[in-house]
Amino acid sequence: MKTLFSHLALSTIIGISALALTSSPVLAQDAPTKQKGHENEKGKQKGHDDGKGEHKGHDMDQPAKDKGKDADKGKDAAKKGGVAPGDAAPNFTLVDTDGKEHNLSSATQEGKIVVIQWFNPDCPFVVKHYGASKTFNDLAKNYGDKGVVFFAINSGAKGKQGAGKDRNVKAKADWEIPYPILLDENGDTGRAYGAKRTPEMVVIGKDGRVAYFGAIDDDAGADKPGKVNYVAKALDEILAGKPVSTSSTKGYGCSVKY
Template sequence: MKTTMIPTILMSLMATAVFAFDPPPVGSAAPDFSLIDANGKTHSLSQYKGKYVVLEWFNPECPFVKKHYGSGNMQKLQQQYTGKGVVWLTIDSNAPGTEGNVTPEQAQKITASWKTRQTALLLDPDGKVGRAYGAKNTPDMVIVNAEGKIAYEGAIDSEATPNPADIPNSTNYVKAALDESLAGKPVTTPQTRPYGCSVKYKSS
């Protein structure tokens, strides 16, 4: 890890310590939810029962998120797995007035200009869904299997830096978990420590 990146990463990790909620255990039922996407359409987890679903927590201003979108890495994953029938839901749980919160209009512009390939970008301004999943960072990744249970939770990959140059040398945990799951195999690494910017939740 490059020493110049350590302060940024430490600040992110310290910020996450404020929240005293944990993600549901791997293997447990994924909490159901309903959220509106950037186009005003409602999506619920239960409507995708029988399919694999990826949940990706998002902040367009976060350098760790920009690492994966600016390089095209996230779009490539989205396109690859939605093409295999996986539902990919990107979720913005940042509160209004905080870094990373987007309006529906802003979300539409981002998906167009960034050429994203997810199923939908969902807006969670009150943070209820993020809290239900214990999402603390962006990106924080969750995979829900066809039975509605959590198959993976944690980081997108093994390189906890905002540097896109580190992507080729990383282990992509989400890709590995999806490949194993779709092949009917158990997930070798079902949980890792997520990294990134803290989710800016609404004060309770």
């Protein structure tokens, strides 16, 4: 009898325990909670991947920085000076070998065409055009009465080759140069134009803009003049009301002695 009662009690306990396990709300929600946690882990992983997007955004800033560097280079270039065809010609006020002051704006305001030659009387490439060929003097003779003004500018610093008032006074007399030689000993005007060679030429139109910049002609040797005079060609076209067909060439000669 006791044995039978024990078996019945044990069966009852087991049944109650099983019923409790299947109906427990805590245990029923346990699995979804773990699944949700797993999804949160995926969310963290996604957040980490989004972090890669931030790195990508940081990388995209690089071109902007590079662009800024390019802009800085542009500013540096502007500081160094230099003009190109179509640019407004920088004004200058310089004194010639006779002590007379000249400025560009006076000529352009009068509607003149201006020809500038960078000058060094001791440069062989300059000498060839003032010797037997008389290239520069002939230009002044042929175009001086057509509203064209000529200046030679010496941007050599004191003590440098071909620089100084006395040396240039002598050159003007020896070569019978019919136009002023302007002294630019601090080099400000030369640098403003970006002059690098003697003789380097600039033609400025009636509108005050650079119409031609470059060599005097097509022969870069130091012995004889070339067949094509780019300055004469530019002047003929400007005077005829035509656009300058060759507005720039590579200059040749001695370096400007800044």
